[in-house]
Amino acid sequence: MSGVTGIPTATISRLVTYLRILEGLEAQDVARTSSTDLAVLAGVTAFQVRKDLAYFGRFGTRGLGYTVPILKRELLRVLGLNQTWNVVIVGVGRLGQAIANYPGARDYQFQYVGLFDVNPALIGTGVRGLTVRHTDELRDFVGSTRVDMGFLAVPPERAQDAAQSLADAGVRGILNFAPVVIQPRTVERSGLQEIGDEWRGVIVENVDFLAGMKRLAFYVLNPDLSTTGPEEIEE
Amino acid sequence: MSGVTGIPTATISRLVTYLRILEGLEAQDVARTSSTDLAVLAGVTAFQVRKDLAYFGRFGTRGLGYTVPILKRELLRVLGLNQTWNVVIVGVGRLGQAIANYPGARDYQFQYVGLFDVNPALIGTGVRGLTVRHTDELRDFVGSTRVDMGFLAVPPERAQDAAQSLADAGVRGILNFAPVVIQPRTVERSGLQEIGDEWRGVIVENVDFLAGMKRLAFYVLNPDLSTTGPEEIEE
Structure with missing residues (x-):
């Protein structure tokens, strides 16, 4: 991926959408697709589809379109979903448990390696074969186990502190499920407010x-504007 | 909204993104914004922002941009989030309970009016002040209570049947949290496969x-491509 710069975040979101569409097509035994078909299903233009994919290489054949399993495999590779991700979940209430048990995460090789909470009633209990630990133990845990990402599933009023615990522990990727904006800690340096060192390189x-x-x-308010079903995309 | 046609589904997804960005700006006491600022935060072009908004009217002032609370209020209206939505949840396991308890849904006036499951251990129990009923009771329930939407939080292998129960009961909007594609029932009519009547007008x-x-x-794989923080958007 070195040398690739300036890719809009919206492109990455759309790659995720294209991947999901391709998985749907594969489940329906559709072998080939085109930028036009993908565009209809994603609600964008065919030009946009081609432009998004072109950031990462040449995947199709002019006039023949894309082979569904090949384009799917390439998108998995581009997104980094062909490799294992070690994940801790911070917050093991209903939402954290729903995430830990959500079917499909394992298909993408997200592996839950640790569960953390501050609730004494949860600490020591088992969820999905893992023992819930106190969030205070996060730093030691990350020191001894590879952790690539932390999923935050705590109440909104706890999200900032829990995110800080993850950053302090050296976790580089944070996925925040709480309806609040996570702010990196700032420090004053040479009279300027700067992001704290522990937040450098952390992705939220x-x-x-x-x-x-x-x-x-x-x-529901505008049913006439709803998407056409996949059964209508065949040319 | 009558007369508005041909709005890309991606535009609606982006309106949801713009709304979230505006809520974040409002939380940070930012009073004004511009299509350029919104574009940076959403990872799209300023032209795209203006085009998306132009489907629904004129919201900004040339050269002055947008007033954050006004644009937020207008997007809430366009999306139908300034009105009450009566919702049933089908599937009251961990995910359904996490949805029922997720903070924020009430801010948008989503009101949970009924919870349904097929698990005898859950039926009759109380969640968020509602008694869990058997999914077989859905039709009678919808006959006596206004239900605008059904949220599906069942295991993937149960999703199609549960969606069918919602469509049979006359629920017009289905939000599917399961990682499977919901297909409307098809019937043969005059030798052609057509969508079953109960699915006409149903949005999934x-x-x-x-x-x-x-x-x-x-x-995490490409940290150099990550989004710029909101602190960098000021011109």
Whole structure:
């Protein structure tokens, strides 16, 4: 990936959408697709599809389109989903347990290696074969176990502190399920406010847990604007 | 909204993103924004922001940009989030309970009016002040209570049947959290396969529950391509 710069974040979100569409096509035994088909299913233009993919190489054949399993495999590789990710979950209430048990995460080789909470009633209990530990133990745990990402599933008022614990422990990727904005700690240096060292290189991705509800509200209100079904995409 | 046609589904997804960004700006007491700022935060072009908004009216002032609370209020109205939505949840395991308890859904006036499951251990128990009922009771329930949407939080192998129960009961909007594609029932009519009557006008929105994990994998792998922080957007 070296040398690739300036890729819009929206492109990455769309790659995730294309991947999901390709998985759907594969489940329906569709062997080939085109930028036009992908565009219809993703609600964008065919030009956009081709432009998004072109950041990462040449995947299709002019006039023949894309082979579904090959393009899927390439997108898995581009997104880094062909490798194992060691994940800790911070917050093991209903949402954290739902995440730990969500079917599909294992298909992408997300491996839960540690569960953390501050609730004494949860600490020491077992979830999915893992023992819930106190969040205070995060740093020691990360010191002895490879942890690539932390998923935050704590109440909103605890999210900032829990994110700080992950950054302090040296976890480089944080996926925030709480409906709040996580801010890196700032420090004053030479009279300027700068991001604390422990936050350098930390990636925070926010999940808009309610995004689907909001899209659905629009389409229930405006059913004539809803997407065409996949059965209508054949040319 | 009558007369508005041909709005890309990706535009609706982006409106949801813009809304979340505006809420973040409002939380940081930012009073004004511009299509350029929104574009940076959403990872799209300023032209795209203006084009997306232009489907629904004129919200900004040339050269002055947008007033954050006004644009937020307008997007809430466009998305239908300024009105009450009565929702049933089908599937009251960990994920269904996490959804029922997720903070924030009430801010958008999503009101949970019924919870349904097929698990005898759950039926009759109380969650968030509601008694869990058997999914077989869905039709009678919808006959006596206004239900605008159903959220599907069942295991993947149960999703199609549960979606069918919602469509049979007359629920017009389905939000599917399971990692499977929901297919409308088809019937043969005059020798052609057609969508069953109970599915006409039903909107199905799929939540890619793992989308955030996939985006995070990409950015942990390619930290140099990560988004700029909100502190860098001021001109």
